[in-house]
C-alpha cells in the first residue's frame with residue numbers, strides 16, 4: 688500500500704514532499720511548536736528537515752510510521768503535521784501532531800488527527816491508538832479528548848526533555864470504542 692492523501696472538509700492531509708521544506712522549517716522552527724514535541728530538535732535546521740522528509744517514505748514502507756503534512760484545502764498552505772508511529776508487536780500506534788502557531792485554535796489539529804485515526808484503524812487492524820502529552824501542555828490534551836480518547840493516567844517524570852523531567856498524561860482509544868463512534872456517526 689502506498690501512503691494515501693486524506694481529505695477532510697477543510698484539509699488535505701498528505702505525505703511529505705521536499706517542496707514542503709521552507710514552510711516546515713518556518714513553522715516547526717518556532718520553539719513554542721517544537722519544544723513539546725519529543726522527537727523534534729531545536730533549533731530546527733535545513734539538515735533536520737532534509738533528513739525528516741527523505742526518511743518518511745522508507746519509514747512508511749517499513750511499517751514503522753505514517754507521517755502526514757496538514758494543508759489547507761483552499762489555499763494549499765502548510766498548516767502542520769500529524770502522524771502515527773506503529774507498534775506492531777502490540778497491535779497499536781501512537782498518534783502525534785503539531786500546527787504552526789498562527790493556525791492554533793481553529794480546530795485544524797482535531798480535524799486532521801480524526802482523519803488519521805480513522806485511516807489507521809481502518810487500514811491496519813489496530814486494537815488501540817494512544818497519545819501522550821506533557822501536563823503543562825493542556826491544549827494537546829484537549830485535542831485527545833475531542834478525538835474521543837479516554838484518560839489513562841499520568842506517568843510522573845516519565846520523559847527527560849531539555850534537561851527537565853516531564854509528567855506525561857496518557858490518553859487512549861480502543862478499536863471497540865472507535866467502532867461504536869463510527870457506527871453512531873453513520874446512523
Ligand SMILES: CC(C)(COP(=O)(O)OP(=O)(O)OC[C@H]1O[C@@H](n2cnc3c(N)ncnc32)[C@H](O)[C@@H]1OP(=O)(O)O)[C@@H](O)C(=O)NCCC(=O)NCCS
Nearest residue numbers: 720723785786791792793794795796797820825826827829
Ligand atoms: C497542541 C496543538 C497541536 C493544538 O493545535 P490546534 O490546531 O490549536 O488544536 P484544536 O484547535 O484542534 O484544539 C485545541 C483545543 O485546545 C483548547 N486549548 C487551547 N489552549 C488551551 C489551554 N491552555 N488549556 C486548555 N485547553 C486549551 C482549545 O480551546 C481547543 O479546544 P476547544 O475546541 O474545546 O475550544 C498546538 O497548540 C501545537 O501545535 N502545539 C505545539 C506542538 C504540540 O504541543 N503538539 C502536541 C504534542 S503532545
